[in-house]
Amino acid sequence: MAVPTLPSPLAIPSGLTRDQLLELYRWMRLTRTLEERLVALYRQTKVVGGLFRSLGQEACAVGSAFALERRDVLSPLIRNLGSMLVKGAEPVEILRQYMAKGDSPTRGRELNIHFGDVVDRNFVGQISHLGDMVPVMAGVTLTFRMRNEPRVGLVYVGDGATSTGAFHEGINFAAVQRCPLVVVVENNGYAYSTPTCRQTLAEQFIDKAIGYGVPGVRADGNDVLEVYRVTREAVDRARSGGGVTLLELLTYRRKGHAEHDNQSYVAPGEIEHWAAHNDPIDRYVERLTGEFGFDPEMLRRTDDEVRATVDEATDQAEASPPCVGPDALLGVYADPPAMPTLWYRAGEGSAVSEHERPASWGTHDG
C-alpha cells in the first residue's frame, strides 16, 4: 500500500483540522449505517410507520450542520438525520423514535425523526406541514437578534417545500428583520414523485434570493467540504449581523420518498448513475485517502466503531419499554398537566393521576 504523503496544512480547506476531516467522514458513515439498520428493523416490522432515507444526501446534512456551534439552532427535515446526529442526537434516540418506544424523545407522540431539544443541543422538532419551520426559525433567530446573542439558526426546505406560502412568508420576514438565519434549499430533484420542473419555472432556487433581497449561494451538495464551506460562510455572515442567506445544495434522492415508494416515476438508470458516479461518501473517501493522505485502514476502523455504536444503540432501543396508554393524556397544557379520561373509561386502566409531569416537559423553568 502506498505510503501516504503528509499533506501541507494549506491543502485542507476551510481551516478544518485533520480530526475534523475524519469527523465529517464518521458522521456521514454513521448516518448511512444507522439508516441501513433502520431498513433491517423496518423489514422485521419493528419500525412503526414509514421509513425515510437520506441515501446519497448525507453530505448536505452533515456538511451544513457541521458549520454550526452547539449554541446555534438547527431545524432539520426528514432527510436531515445526519444533521441531527452532528447536532448531538443519539442513535438510540432515533431508533427509539422509529420503534415508538416509551422512552423515546417524544414518548411516542411523534414519529421518526420528528423530535428536538431546545434546552441543550438546540435542534427543533419539525412538523409534517412543509414550510412551517421557516417562520418558526425566523422567530428563533429574531430572538437572538433582539437579545444580541451571537447565535444563528439554520433551516432546511426541500425543493418542493419552496412552493409553500409558509416558506415565502418566513424567509421574507427573516430577511426584512435581518434575522441571523441560513435557509438551505436541499434540491434533490424530486418532491415525492414530482420533478423540480413541475415545482417551479425558475432555473435555480437561488434565483429566489434576490426577490427577498438576500445573498444566494449554490453548491455541490454531494461534496461535503464544499457544503461545509458555503454554509460556514453563510453562518459567519449571519453571526456578524449580515442577516439571511439562501443556500441551494444540489443533490439527488436515491431512495423513494419513503421506503414503500418504488420510484416508478424515475428515468431508468438515473439512480444507478448517481450511485456509481456521485455518492457523497465514495467521493469523500477518495479525497481523504488521496489528496489528504488518510490511511484507508483508519477509515475502516471508523466504520467498525460506527457499526459497534449502532449495534449497541439497537440493543438498547430494542430493550426499551413500550408506551403506556394513559400517558397519552399528559402534557397537552402546562396547566392542567393532564386531561381527564372519558367517562366510559372510568376504572379502565386510566392511571393518569399517578403520573407526574416531568419538569422537562416544555416549561421555561427547566
Add this chain to the structure above:
Amino acid sequence: MAVPTLPSPLAIPSGLTRDQLLELYRWMRLTRTLEERLVALYRQTKVVGGLFRSLGQEACAVGSAFALERRDVLSPLIRNLGSMLVKGAEPVEILRQYMAKGDSPTRGRELNIHFGDVVDRNFVGQISHLGDMVPVMAGVTLTFRMRNEPRVGLVYVGDGATSTGAFHEGINFAAVQRCPLVVVVENNGYAYSTPTCRQTLAEQFIDKAIGYGVPGVRADGNDVLEVYRVTREAVDRARSGGGVTLLELLTYRRKGHAEHDNQSYVAPGEIEHWAAHNDPIDRYVERLTGEFGFDPEMLRRTDDEVRATVDEATDQAEASPPCVGPDALLGVYADPPAMPTLWYRAGEGSAVSEHERPASWGTHDG
C-alpha cells in the same frame, strides 16, 4: 390660445387612436370625479363603512385595464376602481355598493367595490384577504389554457400583498402551469402605514420575477400611456402562449389607507410633492394638449360629461331601495336556495319563502 399642430399618427404610441387617447383621459377623470363624489356622500354619512381612494393612482388602474379585451378577465383590488370602470362597471353600481342599496351588485352582502361579473364584463369580485385573488386568477387562466381560449387574466396585488403566502403560491402555480396571466404589483409605497422597506428587503418587486421564472417589467405607474404599453405587451405575450409576466407599477398613495386614516406616518411634504409634480391626470393633460395637440376645450367638455354622468348616477343610487332583512337568507347554496329563519323569529317578518332565487345568482346556466 396656441393653434394645435396636427400630430403625425406616428407620434401616438402603442398604436392607439386619438379617440382612445381621449378615452383614457375620460376613464381617469371619471375615476377621480366618482371618488370625489363618494367623499361628499361619505361626509353626508350616506356611505356605509369605509371609503377607499385611488387618488394619484388612476393611471395604473386605467392604463392596465385598457390593455384588456372584454373577454379577458380582470381581478381588481380596492385601488382599482378605475380598472373596473374600464371593464364595464357602471358608476351607479359603485355608488349603490357604497350606499349598501338593495339593488347594488351584491344586494348589500359585500362592501365598496367588492363585486364582479364573470358572465359578461369579466371582472371578479375580490375578498379582503390579501393575496387570495392570485391563486384564483391562476385557476381562471388555467381554464383558458386548458380550453385553448385566447383569453388572458390580469390580477393586481399591492406592495404589501406580495408578502402573503397566497401571492407566492398563486404566481408560482400560474408560472409553472404557463397560465396566460399578468400579475401587476401596484407599488404605491405603503401598505396601510407600513413603508415598502418594512415589507421586503428586495430593491424592486420585479426582482421576484426571476425566482418564478417569469419576465418582470417595471414602469412609471403615473404615466398612463407607459402603463398601457407595458401591460399590453404582457397581455399579448400571455395571449400568445408566453405565460405569466410580473409587472411593477410605481405610483404613490396620496390619500390614507381609507378615508379615516390621517397619514400621520408620512414624511411632511411627501404627499404635496407628488400632488404638485406627479399627478397622473395633470401629466396626461399636458401631453394631450401638448404633444398630441388636443384642444383643452375638448377635455373640459369631457370633464362636464363625466360630472353629468356622476350626477345622474348619484340621483339613481340615492333613489335606490334599501336592502330587506330576510333577503339575507337567500343564495348561500344553489340547493337549498334559502336558509330557514331561526325558531324565535317565527312570524317576525321572515318572508324568505316568498323569494325566488334569481337565475343569475351564480349558476352556470344563466
Add this chain to the structure above:
Amino acid sequence: MAEITFLEAIREGLSEEMARDPSVFCLGEDIGGFGGAFKVTEGLQSRFGEQRVIDTPIAEAGIIGAAAGAAHYGMRPVVEMQFIDFVSCGYDMLTNYVATARYRAFLPCPIVVRGPSGGYVRGGPFHSQNPEAAFLHTPGLKIAYPATAEDAKGMIKAAIRDDDPVLFFEHKYLYRRIKGTMPEGDHVVPLGKARVAREGTHLSIVTYAATVWKALEAAEQLEREDGLSVEVIDLRTLLPLDDEAIVATVKKTNRVLVVHEDTVTGGIAGEITARINELCFEWLDAPVRRVAAHDVPLPYAPPLEDFVLPQTSDIVRASRWLAAY
C-alpha cells in the same frame, strides 16, 4: 358484479364523472403518473391526459384557489389533499373565498376538495386528522364523509355534480379494508341524506365514517351478550345534517349515543346533541352521550393512539350505561 374496495370505488366514481363531463378535472400533488400517495387517481392521467389530471406544486391554498377560479369559468375541479391534514393550509381560501363566493358575489364555485383522513393507522398527529368540525360553522360548504364503498362511489359522484363546494373526506382506514359491490348504472348517492346502517329499538348510535363499523361491531356484541337491539345511523353528510333521520331514530329508541373519531370537545357530536335537544327533547329517556377521542393531539405509538381513540369496547360500555339509564 365483483366486489371492489372503498378506494377503488372512489376511483371509479372519479373516472365515470370525468368521462361523463369534460369540465371535470383533477389537480393535486403527485396525482398524475404516480396516481397519488394512496393511488386513488391511478390510471386517470393515462386515460384522460395531463390536462385533466394535473400534478401541482406543494401549495394547498394555491390549488384550492385555482380550483375556485376554474369553477367560476365553468369547470368542476376535484382537488386532492395528499392527506386531509394539509387542508389546514387552505383554510382561509376555503372558508373565506370559496364558501362565500356564491353568497357575496353570485359566483358559481362547484369544487370538490377530497383527501385521506382519519386515524387508527399509526399516522401520528399530522397524518390522522379529522378536521370536519373546523368547517361546520362555515355556511356555503358541504361536508361528505362516507363509510361504505357504495356510498364512497355514489357520494363522490354527487359531490362532483353539486353546484357548491364540497369537502369530501375519505377515511384511509377504510380504503382497502372495506369492500362493496357497486349497483349497476349511474350510481349517485344524494348528499344530505343519512343512512340506517342497522335497525334497532332499544337505543341509537349516531355516527359516521370509520366509527360506523365500530358501532356495528358493538351493536352485534350488545345483541349477543345483552339482548340489546341497537340502531346505527350513518350520517354520511355532515353539512347539511339530516335532521329528519336523527329525529326519527330518537323518536324510535329514545336513547342516543353520538360517536365520532374527532376529539370530544368541539367535535360534531355537540351540534348533533343541540339539535336533538331542540327538535325532540321530549322523546329523550336519557341524556345524549358522546363517545369520541380524548382531547389531545393524536399520538403515534400504538398504545397511545389506541388509548386516545374511541374503540368498540368503549361504545359497548357507553351503550350499556345508556340502556340501563
Add this chain to the structure above:
Amino acid sequence: MAEITFLEAIREGLSEEMARDPSVFCLGEDIGGFGGAFKVTEGLQSRFGEQRVIDTPIAEAGIIGAAAGAAHYGMRPVVEMQFIDFVSCGYDMLTNYVATARYRAFLPCPIVVRGPSGGYVRGGPFHSQNPEAAFLHTPGLKIAYPATAEDAKGMIKAAIRDDDPVLFFEHKYLYRRIKGTMPEGDHVVPLGKARVAREGTHLSIVTYAATVWKALEAAEQLEREDGLSVEVIDLRTLLPLDDEAIVATVKKTNRVLVVHEDTVTGGIAGEITARINELCFEWLDAPVRRVAAHDVPLPYAPPLEDFVLPQTSDIVRASRWLAAY
C-alpha cells in the same frame, strides 16, 4: 380611579406586562408608530422601542410561526391580527404547529394571538368574524373572549402570563362603547373561570362577548315586563370551558338559553348543550335552546346584518318561550 374604555384597558394590560417582563413583545401589521388599525398598541412603540413593538410584513402564518419560535427560546410574544378574520391565514400554523408544540415535542409556546373580532359594525363578511368555534377542537390552545373592560385588562395579562398559546378575541363593538374602572394594583383575571354577570332564578342565559350586553338588556326587559328573574353567565374563557359555572346555573334555574354571535350551526352553543346534557340532564325542566346568527356569511348592509345577527328582542322572545315551557 377614572373609567377607561375596553380598548384602553387592553392597552393598559399590554403595557403593564411589557414593563413587568422584558420577554414580552408585540408584533403585527401597522402596530408600531401607527398604533394599529384600532390604536390598541398606540404609544407602546415610543415607550418600549422598535425592538419590542415590531411592524411586520403582511403574513399572518409567518408572524404566528415567528412568535412560536421566539416563545421556544424564552420570549412571550403577543401577535396582533389586524382583524381576527385574518387568523384564518394562520390556521395551519396555529392548529398544527403551535397547539401541538408542548405535547409532541415538549416545546414551550407561550404566545398570545389577539385581534378585533365580531360584528354589529357593518364590517361585512371579512371584518366581522367570530372564528372561535374553528379552534374549539384543537387541544393545546386556550380561547379567551372578554366582555367587560375589567376582564379585558385582567385577561390579557393572564393570557400573556399563561405558559400555553392563547387566542384572545377583542370584540370591536365593545372597544369604545364599554368602559370600566380598573381595580388597583396587579389586576389579573384567571383564564378558565366564568362570571355571573347577573343573578337570577327563573332561567339562565349562557353567553360571552358582545351578546353578554344584549343578554343583560333582555334580562332587564324581562324583569320589567314579565317579572322574570334571569341569570346571565359570561363564560369569558371558551377553552377550557368552566363546566362548574355552567352546571351551577343549570341546577339553579333548570332552564338554559345559550346565546352567541357566531352562526348557530357549528357554534360553541352545541358543545355547551352537550356538556349540560352530560353533566346535569336531570336538572333540565326544558330543552337547552340556542339564540345565534343565522347560517349565512355575515352580510354588510345594515338591514341584512341586523336580520342575521341575534338581537336583544330575539333573546327576549326566546326567553319567554323557555320560561313558559
